[in-house]
Amino acid sequence: MDPKVSKVALIISSTRSPRACPQIANFVIDTIQSTSPGADEAAPSLKVIDLEQWNLPMFNESNIPSQVTDHTKYDHAHTISWSLEVQAHNAFIFVVPQYNWGYPAVVKNAIDYLYHEWKGKPAMVVSYGSHGGGKCNVQLKEVLRGVRMRPTTKTVELAFPSREFLVRASQGMDLEIDGTSESRVWSKEREDIIANYAELLELIS
Numbered sequence: 001m002d003p004k005v006s007k008v009a010l011i012i013s014s015t016r017s018p019r020a021c022p023q024i025a026n027f028v029i030d031t032i033q034s035t036s037p038g039a040d041e042a043a044p045s046l047k048v049i050d051l052e053q054w055n056l057p058m059f060n061e062s063n064i065p066s067q068v069t070d071h072t073k074y075d076h077a078h079t080i081s082w083s084l085e086v087q088a089h090n091a092f093i094f095v096v097p098q099y100n101w102g103y104p105a106v107v108k109n110a111i112d113y114l115y116h117e118w119k120g121k122p123a124m125v126v127s128y129g130s131h132g133g134g135k136c137n138v139q140l141k142e143v144l145r146g147v148r149m150r151p152t153t154k155t156v157e158l159a160f161p162s163r164e165f166l167v168r169a170s171q172g173m174d175l176e177i178d179g180t181s182e183s184r185v186w187s188k189e190r191e192d193i194i195a196n197y198a199e200l201l202e203l204i205s
C-alpha cells in the first residue's frame, strides 16, 4: 500500500432486501466529496464495500483470528479474500442501521473474521434509525475497540425525521436525500459527517 495515499473504505452494513443503507451511504459519500474537489492526487481514495455482495457465511474459521498473523493460513478462501480486502484500506467508515437497540449481525460477523487486518486502523461510525441509532453507534464502537481499531471521538447519528420517512427507508424507497447543500434533511448532520471525516483523516496521519 502506498503510504502517501489514504485508502478509506465505506462499509455498507445492512444486507436485507429491500434496504436503505446504500442510499444513506451515498448521502455520506456525497457529503464528504462536496468538501473536497477530488482532483488532488494525494486526496484519500474512498471505496465502497457492500457486505451484501460479500455474502460471508457465519464465521467458520478453526483458529482465533488474533492468533493468525499470516492470511494464507486461514482455512477458507472467503476469509483470505476478505482479509486482502480489509488489508487494502487504512481507515473505515461503517454506515449502519440500528436493529433492536444494537447493530446488524452481519457487520459483527464480518468483523469477527479478522483481527490484525483491523488493528490500529481508524474507524468512523455513521448510524441511522428513528432516533439516530445511538445505541448501535456506541455498541459498534466498543466492538471496534475490541479489535484494536481507533474509533473517532466525534459521532454521527442520522435520525429519521418522520414516521413516513421510517416506512420509506424500511421499504427501500427513494428517500430524496443527497449530500448537497440543497438536501432538505440532515443539514446539521452533514456538518457532523464532515467534522467526523476530518477527524478520521487526522487519525490516519
Ligand SMILES: Cc1cc2nc3c(=O)[nH]c(=O)nc-3n(C[C@H](O)[C@H](O)[C@H](O)COP(=O)(O)O)c2cc1C
Binding pocket: 014, 015, 016, 018, 019, 020, 021, 022, 097, 098, 099, 100, 101, 102, 128, 129, 130, 131, 132, 133, 166, 169, 170, 171, 172
Ligand atoms: C430487524 C430490525 C430491527 C429494527 N430495530 C430498530 C431499532 O432498534 N431502532 C430504530 O430506530 N429502528 C429500528 N429498525 C428500523 C430501521 O431503522 C429501518 O428499517 C431501516 O430502514 C433499516 O436499515 P436498512 O433498510 O438499511 O436495513 C429496525 C429494523 C429492522 C429490520
